[in-house]
Amino acid sequence: MIALLLRDLRLAVRAGGGFGLALAFFTILAVLTPFAVGPETPLLARIAPGVLWLGALLACLLSLDRLLALDAADGTLELLAVAPLPLEGAVAAKAAAHWIVTGLPLALLAPVLGVLLSLPGQGAWVLTLSLGIGTPALSFIGAFGAALTAGVQRGGLLMALIVLPLYVPTLIFGAEAAGRAARGADPATPLMLLGAVSLGCVALMPLAAAAALRVNLR
Template identity: 70%
Template sequence: MKALLVRDLALALRAGGGFGLGLAFFLIVTVLVPLGVGPQAELLSRIAPGILWLGALLACLLSLDRLLALDWEDGTLDLLATSPLPLEAALSIKALAHWITTGLPLVLTAPVLAILLNLPGPGFFWLVLSLALGTPALSVIGTFGAALTVGVKRGGLLMSLLVLPLYVPTLIFGAEVARRGAVGMETQTPALMLAGITLGVIAVMPFASAAALRVNLR
């Protein structure tokens, strides 16, 4: 499992896995929003949590199309399906590698980009916490979408249509945690809901992803 994780991290950093692409997209969204809505500090403060979360979600989505494609092209998926390592564990490792190379950099850079959107000071901690709780779910759900569409020509659009509805609960509660924290409101309920969604996704989705991938490999 460790060797598979190291291999996937190396591929993500070297072969267009979305590491730099996701960060660049996140930066572009954050820079363009103030130009589009105007420099009003109060307005930017109000919409900052939602914009930052939406940018992070789309940045994760942008890097999903190559999550399993390289392994499909070189036959690695067939080897994984017949190896002693359960396919569910292999896909979990791939989701972890995607989060490390895409989700974690977004979590770390979000406070810096939040300055551009005039996020109130108390909201920085809750923004980072919500992204840390929610982005793992985005990677695991994205792995499910990649497993469903692997081998499909130009399957990126189809995967987006399949994955985006599953991302909505994470987006709602993640943005709500950041919004409530920024204005000093109670954040326990949305934070627990967000954590529950992530834990549920991590527990269930690898089995669904493995089942979908087995169907596509037949």
């Protein structure tokens, strides 16, 4: 499982496409938001948590089509299905690699972009924490969507339609936690709910994704 994780990390770094595109999209969204809504500091501070969380969600979505599509195209999925490692473990390793190269950099970049949107310091810290807690759910839900559309020609739109409704609880709790911290309120409750969502996704989504892959590979 660790070998598969390291393989996917090396491929992601060498290819660079999805990883760089996600960060570029996230940065561009944050930079352009003040031009779209105006430079008023109170307004930017109020909308910053929602904008940055939505940007992180969409940035993760951009790279999901590469999660399993390349392996389905070159026959790697068939080899993984008959490998000693359970297919659930392979899916979990791929989702973890996606989070390391996409979700984790987005979480680390968020405080810098929060400055552009006049996000208070406490809100920026909780925003980073919420993204660190919540983005694993995005990657593991995305792995389920990628498994459902593996082998489908141009299945990116279909995958987006599948995973976006499942992303809604993560988006709500993540943005609410950062928003509460920015207003000086206690963000503990939405952070705990966000952690529960992520733990549930990490535990259940590899099972669902492996079942979907087995159906697709028959």
